Amino acid sequence: MAYKEFTPKDYSQLKGLIGITDEQIQAHLDLYRGYVRRCNSMLKTLQELDPTSQAWQEERRRLGWEFNGMRLHEVYFDQIVKGPGSNDSKQKIASALSPVFKSFDDWVKELKSAAVIPGIGWVASYLDKVSGQVINVWVNEHDQGHLAGLQLIFILDVFEHAYGKYLPFTERKKYVDDYFENVNWDVVANRLA
Ligand SMILES: [Fe+2]
Known part of the structure; x- marks a missing residue:
């Protein structure tokens, strides 16, 4: 069994937003990439650890936090690409x-x-x-x-x-x-x- 790796999505087009600076978005994207990185490493670690160990239990408990940090940011960035829509x-x-x-x-x-x-x-x-x-x-x-x-x-x-x-x-x-x-x-x- 092996989980698929998550790849950070490309949001390089998120520039020149109304009221939100490019620097602010860049800092935010850096945080997003951290969530993707930790989500991948956590899924890998979970497969290596002994499932009866406390370390495995703690990693398993924290997975939802890191995964949601990744996925919710994607939903947040996706909805401001090329606004405002029709x-x-x-x-x-x-x-x-x-x-x-x-x-x-x-x-x-x-x-x-x-x-x-x-x-x-x-x-x-x-x-x-x-x-x-x-x-x-x-x-x-x-x-x-x-x-x-x-x-x-x-x-x-x-x-x-x-x-x-x-x-x-x-x-x-x-x-x-x-x-x-x-x-x-x-x-x-x-x-x-
Ligand atoms: Fe954020």
Whole structure:
């Protein structure tokens, strides 16, 4: 048995964003590559360690943190490549949001409110295909608070490194507003399929 290695995705086109500097994105991408590297080394180590050992148990326990650190960043970067997308996509998203949210803007407003909850983590929006509705949640760090089995349609990084340019914390709202200006809504709408 051998796991496939993960390869860091190429985000070199993420330059010249609205309100977010190239240096800020570069620092963020460096962190992302670290998650990919540690995820690969952890999967390799897990196969080498004795599964009855404490070391194996601890590595196994930490895997979700590193994996989510990698994958959530990919979702976050993917949705700001070549924004802003079409109005048709916003309409498609709005249809999926009804009747929980009155409008697309109503959904964005709730995400922005969640994005300034004190703490480090992510704001996530999911489509629950079982109940047929979209639900927004706060995810603590990378791994606490995800909703099992739901389709992730939007994610916003609110770790301090993501809005570092805007420190202190009171400026976090500016980062959130700028990030939304860069979102490619076509990418988000395609996740509803
Ligand atoms: Fe991040």
